[in-house]
Amino acid sequence: MKTDGAPATAGVGGGVFARFGEVRHLGLVAALVLLAVVGLVTVPDNFATTSNLVSILSLAATIGVITVGMTFVIIGGGIDLSVGAVMALASVWATTLATQSYGPFVMGLCAVLVGTGAGLVNGLLIAYGRMVPFIATLAMLVAARGLAQRMSDRKTQLIQQGNEAVVALSTTRVLGVPLLVYIFALVVAVGWIVLNRTTFGRRTYAVGGNPEAARLAGIDVRRHTMLLYALSGFCCGIAAILIMARTTTGSSTHGDLYELDAIAAVIIGGTLLTGGRGTIIGSILGLLIFTLITNLFILNGLNTSDQLIAKGLIIVIAVLLQRRNLKERAP
C-alpha cells in the first residue's frame, strides 16, 4: 500500500524540525523588508546608517532577551505576564545601596538570582500549586511591582560610582556594536540551541503540545513546567542587567507592559498560544518588526495617536501576510 507518492527514501537531510522550519517565516521576513523599504523611502539619510541599525538592536535587546524566555514558556503551553515586573524587581534589587557595595559582579548575579527566583515561584505555583499560568503570573506581576516600589521607595536608583562596569555594557563598543547587543545575540543563540538541539527543548514541545501524552511517556511534566518559568525568570534577570546598563538605573517602573510586547512578538512569530509549536527565530523576527516600527516612527516624528493607529494596522497587515502560512500549519 502506497498512500504517499514520495519514494520511500524521502525526508532526507535536516533535522526533525527542519522540514517545516523555513517557509513559515517568509511572511515575517516580507514584513521586515517592507518596513525597511518604508524606512529607506521616508528617511533615506537616517535609516540605513550603522548607528541607526545598532540603535535598533540596542533597543530590541532588553525585550529580546525576555522574548526568548517567553518563547519557551509559551511553547510549553503556558504564559508569563510577570516578565516586565520581574525585570523591574531584579533591577531594583541589584541597585540597592547594599547590593551595590559588593561591586558590579554581585549586582549582575543578584539580578539573575532575583529573576530566577521569581520565575521559580511562578513555576511552583503553576506546576505544583496547579494555578492557571495567567493568574499566577498576573499575581506575580502585581506583587513584584509592589515589592520593587517598596524596596526602592518609589525612587529611581542610580548606579553608583565604582560600578560603572555595568553601564559599560551599553557604552563600550566592539566593532562599533555595544556589548549588550552581543549579550542579546548570545542569549538568542543559546536559546535556539537549547530549544532545538537538547532533550530539554524537545520535551518543551511535548509538554506544551500534549501534557498528558508527555506525562505518560515518562516526562516529569510538573518539574519541566517549573523549570520553564524559572528559565523565563532567568531571562528577566539578564534583561534587568541590560536595562540597568542602558538607563544607568534600577527602577520599579522599568519594563512596563513588556509582557504584552513580548507575547505579541512571540505570537506574531508563529508560536501558538496553545503550546506545542513555535520557534525562537520567529519570535525574534516578530520583535524586530515591532522595534523597526518604533524606530521608523521615531525617525519620522509621527505623533503618538497616529503612531498607535498605524501600529495597529501594521500588526494586522503583518499577520495577514503570514496568514496563508499559518493556515497551512494550523489544522
Next chain:
Amino acid sequence: MKTDGAPATAGVGGGVFARFGEVRHLGLVAALVLLAVVGLVTVPDNFATTSNLVSILSLAATIGVITVGMTFVIIGGGIDLSVGAVMALASVWATTLATQSYGPFVMGLCAVLVGTGAGLVNGLLIAYGRMVPFIATLAMLVAARGLAQRMSDRKTQLIQQGNEAVVALSTTRVLGVPLLVYIFALVVAVGWIVLNRTTFGRRTYAVGGNPEAARLAGIDVRRHTMLLYALSGFCCGIAAILIMARTTTGSSTHGDLYELDAIAAVIIGGTLLTGGRGTIIGSILGLLIFTLITNLFILNGLNTSDQLIAKGLIIVIAVLLQRRNLKERAP
C-alpha cells in the same frame, strides 16, 4: 453495560447545568466572605455601610459589564484585549461636540454602535481573517486608543449642559442605589440568560470547547465567533455609557488595563482560557473580589505598593482556595 452508575430515573429537577453550577463557586464565595470579615474587623465603621456597599457595586459596574462580554468570548475559545480601548473610543466618540448636539439618547446609541462596530472588526479579523485573537485584539487595542486620542485631541471631553441625563445614571438613585448599578445587574442577568437558556449561549460552549465538533454538528463556527466579539464590543459600548455617567467625561485614557482586570476576573471565576467552560456568575464573583480588595485597602489607608503586594498574595490564596474545585473539573 452501565456507563453511568446513576439510576435510570435520575436527572430530575434543576436545569441542565444546575447540578454543577453551585459547588464550583464555593471557593470564590469563601474568598469573598473572608475579605468581608477582614473588612468588618479592620474598618468596622466604614465597611458594612450601605453607602460603601453601593459604592463597591458602582465601581464594579463598568468593568462588570465588560466582564460579561469577556466571559462569552473566553468560553468561546477566544480572548479580547481591546475592551478597555474600545470603551475609551466609544466614550470619546459619544462625547464629541457633534454627537452631543443630538442629545443623550443619541450619545448612548453612538457609544453602543461604536463598541459593537469595533467588536465586529475584531470578529471579522479573527473569524474570517483567521488572525489569532490575541494579536487581532491587541492591534485593535493599540489602534482604538490612537483613534480615541486623535478624535479627542487628547483632551477630556466633558458632557455638556443639556445632556445631564447621561450623568443622571450615576447620580439618580432608586431605593438608594444608583441607576447604573441596575444597568449592571440587568446586563449580568441578560448575559446569564443568553448563556444558559438560548442556543446561542449553549453553542458558545461548543464553539469554544471543540470547534471541530461544532463545525461537524452544523454550527457556523466562524459566524458565531464573529458574533461573540461583536457582543463583547457591545458590552464595551454599554460600559462606555457607565463610565461617562460616573466621570461626566469621555476620554482616551478611560479603561486603561481593563483588559487584564476583566480577564483575571473571568479566569478567577473558573472559566478556562482554553474555552468551552465557564460561568457568568463565577466571573462576577471574581470581579467583586478584586473590587473588594481595592476598597479594603483604601479604607485601611494602605499605600499602593503594599496594596500591590497584598493583591498578588490574595489572588494566589483565592485561587488555591478553589484549587480543589478546579482540579475536579479539569480532566
Next chain:
Amino acid sequence: TSNQPAAQPSAQSAAPAPAPAAGGNDQPGTKVVIGFSAPAADHGWIAAIAKNAEAAAKQYSDVEFKAVEPTNDINAQISAVESLIAAKVNALVILPNDGQQLNQIALQATAAGIPVVNLDRVFPDKLAYRTWIGGDNYGMGVAAGHYVGKKLKDKGVTNPVIVEIQGIATLPLTQDRTKGFADALKTYGFSVTAKQDAQFTVETGNKVAANLLQAHKKIDAMWNHDDDQGVGVLAAIKEAGRNEFFMVGGAGSANAMREIQSGDSVLEATVTYSPTMASSAIKLARLIAQGKGMSDLVENQVPQSITLASETITKENVQKYLPLGFES
C-alpha cells in the same frame, strides 16, 4: 486630559503665541536645528508641552524643529535621543520620562557637543545639561498647603481630616509635591490624614476618590494634585453627595477654573504648573545654540537654571487666569 497642572491658553487654539523677546533676540540669526523629545502625549499637560514647543519653534525662521517619537518607555526614549544625536542637531530640548534614567544619554549628547536644555524633570548630573527650566513641584505643594492650612486655621478647626490625592506615585515630581504639601501644613500644626495615588486620569481619580470618600465620613479639606484627574474626583464627590469640605486642585485647567468661578463647587482653588515652559525651553535652546544671552538680563549667556513660580488661583483672581487655563 491634563497630566500635570498648568495654566495655559485654551487648548483649542493649540499653543499660546510666545511673547516677543526684547532687545532684538527674535531677529533671525544663524540657522539652528533643535531636537525635541518628551514622553508620550497621552495626557493633556504633556500634549500641551509638545504643542507649545512646536508653536514656539515655528515662530522663528532660523529654527528647524525636529521632534522625535514621544514615548513612555525609557528604553525607546533613549533610542529616540540617540537618533537625534546621530542627526547632529544644534541643541536638544529634553523632557525625560525620568531624569535619572536619561541622564546617561544626556551626558552623551553634551559630550558630543550638543547643548541640552532640560525641561521640567531634572537630570541629577549637572554635567548632563546646559540649562534647566521647569516648574516648582515642591512649591506647588507648599502653595496648596498654605491655602488649606490657612483656611482651616481661620475656621478654627482642630485635628482636621485632610485628604490628598496624588498623581503617579513613582514620579519624583509627585513625591516633591507631597513633601511641599506636608511641610507647609506642618507650619500650621496639621498633617495629612490619608493619601492615595491615582494615574493622572479621570477614571483613576474617580475610583480613588470614591473609595476615599467611603473611608472618611467627614473630611475637612482635600488636595488633588492634578485638575484632570480632578474631573473624576469631582464627579465622585457629586455622586456621593458630599460638600462638607473644600478642595484644592493642581494644574490650572480651564475646567477647574470654571468650577472655582461658579462658587458653588467644593473646588475652591488650584495651584498652577504651566506647560508654557516648553515654549521658553525652545527659545532658550535657540539662544544657546546661537550663542546669545537673555536680553532682559545683564549676562551674556543664558542662565543655568530657571524655576517657574506656582501661583494660587482662587475665586478672587480666577478672572485673570481664566484665559490662560487649558482645556484638560
Next chain:
Amino acid sequence: MLIMRGIVKQFPGVRALDGVDLDVRAGEVHCLLGQNGAGKSTLIKVLAGVHRPDAGTIELNGTTIAPSNPVDAIRLGVATMYQELDLVDGLSVAENIMLGHEPTRLGFTRRKALRSTATEILTRLGHGEIRPSKEVGRLSPAAKQVISMARALSHDARVIVMDEPSAALAHDEVANLFRIIRELTAQGVAVVYISHRLEEIREIGDRVTVLKDGRTVAVGLPAGDTPTSQVVSLMTGRNVEYVFPPRSGAAPGADVLRVENLSAPGVFADVSFSVRAGEIVGLAGLVGSGRSEILEAVYGARPATGRVLLDGRPVSRSTARAVRQGMGLAPEERKAQALLLDQTVTANITLGSLDRYARFGWLDRAREDAEARRLVQTLDIRPADPQRPIKTLSGGNQQKAVLARWLLNDRKLLLLDEPTRGVDVGARAELYAVIRKLADDGIGVLLVSSEVPEVLGLADRVLVVREGRVIHSASAQELDEHTVLDMIMEGSAA
C-alpha cells in the same frame, strides 16, 4: 440509492482517494473494508461534506449532490458518526445529542423538549440510564460512543455512516449496536459501516466494498458468504489470516511485576497479580470494568493504594520514575494520551527514550533519526516517512507509532492498553508478532483488550476483570471465548 463515482481527494503530499466508487442500497448495511490509511474515513468525510472532493460525483436518490459543509449533508439526509469522538465535553448529554439542531423557540432552547428527545433516543439505544443532564466530559469513552451514536440518530437521516463505531465498545455493546442497525435498516435507512473486525461484518453486513490505497478493489461483495481469505487478500494483496504467533513454550522467568492489593476507591479494589519475564498477561473485561485504570495505577499515573513491585523493588508513584525503572505504557486514547499531533513521526517515537540519544542533554539527531527510521520500517508504518507530521497518518498507523515508542528502550515491562484498536487485519498480525517477540526476548507484557479472541490468542495467562475486581485467573489455553464472555458479563466464575 447512494452512488459515489470516481471520487478523488488529494491532501498535501498524499492522494488519499484515487477514484473510489461506492454504491449503497436503501435498507442495507454496506460495509467498507480496507487497511489503515486505505481512505475509508476520508471517503465518508467527503460524503459528509467535511472534505470537498477534487473530482467525482455523488448521487443520492437519483439527484446529484455536492455537500459543501456538514450542514448540507445533514440536510440532505446523511448523518455521520466520526471515527474520532467529536463531542463537546463542557455540554450536557442532551445538548451534545441535539447540537446544531436544538429545539428552540425565539432563540431560547426548549429545555424540556431537548431533554425528552434525548431521553427518547437514549432509551431507544438501550441506555436510558444515562442522564441527559450529565456533563459529557465526565462519561467513560464507551458512554461517549453511545452519545455519538445518539447524535447520528437524532437526525432523520436516510443514510447513516458509522466509522468504526465498535472500536470503543465491548461485546454486549456491539450486540446492542447491531440491534439498532437492524431497526434502522428495517425502516429503509441505509447504513455504511466501517470496522476492522471481520466477524462483525459477517454478522451485520449485507454487502462489502473493499478499498485499497485509495481505490476500490471490490464492489458489493456479499458479506455473508465471501470467504474471509478472499476479503483479506483483497485488502492486503496478500493471503494472511487473522493469526496469532505461536507461543514459544519456554518457561517464563521470574516475576517482573508484582501487584499487591492495589485499590483505588470507586474504580477497582484489591487487585493482586504478577507478570513474569517473557510472559504476556491479558486483562479481559467489559469496557468500564476498570482495566485501564489498573494499568495506569501500575504505571504510577493514577493514585492508588497497595504495592507495586518491579523486579522486587517498589515502584514510585510517578510516570517519570516508572519509565526510568523500565516500564512503558501505550495508552488507549491515542489522540488524547499518546500523540504529539503537531510533531513528526520521529519526535513521537523517540519521546519516551530521548535520553538515549542525548549526552548531557544534547541530542544526537542523526542517531535518533536512524532509530526511528528503522522502527518505521520494522512496523511498516505508512507512509514510511519519519519526518511527516504524525497527524497526517491514518489512525492505525498512528497506533503503530505509539507502540514503536516503547520498542526503543530496553523495557522490562510493557503495559499495552487496546494496542490494536483501529488497526487493520494485516497490521494486526504484524503487531501480534512484534508483541510476542518482545515477550520472547524476556519482557513482561500486560495487555488490555476488549476483543476476547485477541486476549485469548495472544496472552499466556488471562485475568478476568469485572467491576474493578479480578475474578478469575487462568492460562489462556484453558479458556475459551464463551467461558470468558460468561464470566465478564455474569461473573459466574468458579
